[in-house]
Amino acid sequence: MPVITFEYQDLKNLGIDIKKEKLIDILPMLGSDIEDFDDETIKVEFFPNRPDQLSIEGVSRSLKGFISQEIGLPNYPVEESGQKVYIDKEIENIRPYIAFALIENVDFTGNKLKEVMDFQENLHWVIGRDRKKVAIGIHNADVINSPYKYIATSPDENSFIPLEHLNALSPKEILEEHDKGTKYAKLLSKFDKYPLILDKSDNVISMPPIINGELTKLTENTKNIIVDVTGTDEKAVNQTLNIICSSFGEVGGKIKSLEIDYQDRTVITPDLSPKIRNVHVDVANSLIGIDIDAKKAQTLLSKARMDSKIINDNELQVKIPSYRIDILHEVDLVENIAIQYCINKIKGEVPDIATVANENSWFKSDKIIREVMIGLGFQEVMSLMLTSEKSHYTKMKQTEDEHVEVSKPITIDRTMIRKTLLNSLLEFLEDNKHEDLPQKIFEIGDVLYIDNKKETNVKTVKKLAGAICHSTANFTEIKSTIASILENLGYEMTIDSSENPTFISGRVANVKGTSPNGDIKGFFGEVSPEVITNFELEYPVIAFEIEFL
Incomplete structure (x- = not known):
């Protein structure tokens, strides 16, 4: 499972002042396993159904809700950037979907750059199936210009300097010579052309899902970034972008959308609007084994960082944040009520069932x-x-x-x-x-x-x-x-x-x-x-x- 390592000071920098002993007690309640810890750092393993918690910002957001420091739906405003991305028709048979975001006012000082790279690789594995389904690129936005183009190129055209390399290579040479190219060549080997992302001046930004260009390499001084997510599953592509944008938005990043111009439609990304789903109090009480009313359920959902409206004594309409891609059914909302109620407070009961066993x-x-x-x-x-x-x-x-x-x-x-x-x-x-x-x-x-x-x-x-x-x-x-x-x-x-x-x-x-x-x-x-x-x-x-x- 994905493991993230952070310092206690990181939580303090994000506004959480909590004793180490209490933190160690709480984290398992949020669906994690503590691998190791010392006086300064803690290593935590999170279940892959919560990829939004694979960054320190995501952990902080969940913790703030659990301890009632901040409750309710987080708000990450999205402004229009006025920038566009044009999609080449030939790309639809290779890696057809893409989502973009511009994020300004980022901070990569200290350990932040490494943390973001670790977050990116964890998402590659948890959602992206090792880049097969989804791949992420994060670029220095100040050295490139809109409009961007997502194209399919011939193997020997559009040479560029790949990340951590000195010389320009063609896409074919990257797959044969670059470490990342040889590792992920299988993802493109069956195609005659390869995906590239270009800027207005035809500078190569990225060759998804393989490698970014050296031109847009991030440094501690980078202040504005472009995030691209490409893949074979449009829903997963957009969900991944939402998780990344929400993580940056949690620490003051200014999120701006781009217009994705497909051949037959136009899409605006990211879309951080919440999903709506209803939950019933009697279902929650029955599945968890507790006795709460609609008002208490609303309070617990607020701690889970969701807003809700009481429709009647037995039903609530819940606003689910866009980064919570694990919420698929009413039962998932019940699970969040149980977590915020505190699993340790729920009493176990022996089922009133009699059975006679036979060998299968x-x-x-x-x-x-x-x-x-x-x-x-x-x-x-x-x-x-x-x-x-x-x-x-x-x-x-x-x-x-x-x-x-x-x-x-x-x-x-x-x-x-x-x-x-x-x-x-x-x-x-x-x-x-x-x-x-x-x-x-x-x-x-x-x-x-x-x-x-x-x-x-x-x-x-x-x-x-x-x-x-x-x-x-x-x-x-x-x-x-x-x-x-x-x-x-x-x-x-x-x-x-x-x-x-x-x-x-x-x-x-x-x-x-x-x-x-x-x-x-x-x-x-x-x-x-x-x-x-x-x-x-x-x-x-x-x-x-x-x-x-």
Whole structure:
């Protein structure tokens, strides 16, 4: 999860004079986990559903409400700048959406510049999915001029000096030579043209989502900034800009809007007007387990930095600030009432429910499988269904395909739901490579496939996978192992050739099994040396995976 570090003095500078001990008690109540602290600084981990709290300004705003120092909807006026952004039609098939803001009277002295950069990178991860969905650029507004242009350029045109570089490079050269270019080249590699943001004089401001230009580099002396947010999801793009503008507005930044001129419409950004949603007192009381009236609910919502109007004894109309992108349902407002009521004050109750437990039929066969695997000398491991594209595809030398993504991942290595068990087994071997060899591990677990025929659009499949690691592990051993497993489980086995990039070519096979109770399919073989190296293993690995049909 995102972690921010700030000094107690930072809160004092923002008008909050609170003792360290009280602060440490309060922060977990706001949806955070304190990682570490000393006499001067505190390191706090915030849940990704509250990206507005990933800056010291956002933390300060929430704290002021919780301790009733400032309550109600914050007001961040937005003036018109008179500036425009023109959108090239060719960009719509690459990275089609953009939002702009001009913010004047900013302060980057001391640690502020680093804090803003950290805030930007945290948003890149939490909302932007590592820049794939949303990317942010922050520029010195005093060295560029409106109108701005968002264009698609050929790979060898519009060379510019990228940030932290001495020489001008073409967009193609940036993707091949610059550190940021090579890291994020995959985001643009399938396109024939690349996005650029230019100013009135055709100076390159940015190559989203890769790198900003050196021309607009921020320094401690920068006083006015342009913020651009580009992406593939217009809602996420605008939400991200609102969070950034609100953070600067909290410390006196003067926010000005720009006119975004698409081919078929005109949009003004940012739009910091609040959303409206109703909440019912009886719903809040029932879900939380408390007994409050509409007036008390209004007070608690004010502490959550929202304005509300009492419609009747049981209903309130709530104004939700634009930076609160986590408020999607009435239940989210109830959660905020509970937080401000104080979670520690809510008494737990044992539900008045009687149940009779039975073993789930989905897991009945697992006991037999475990007995077989343990009898063959394997040890069982259990891993999370969540993994990452890097571990699941890149490190396994597999091509990324359709899969279930986590919309708001808690950690960067848990961004998707697995379709295979093998990478988890290799991660386990990596974590335990200091242990004695041989190592023989297996896992019985569920995976998820996209299936649009299902009501939920996904299909759950049970799999069994195993891996063996030692100095002489080879194809003959894993073939013998899979044959023993299937025979003991009552399957008739057939094998044929396979081309699986995770394994050594010629030392991998597909396997099928039939039995009166159902069929299986899968594969087994010697893991490729490149995959072994990707997981920092030092000895040969053989593995198998079968799917129960």
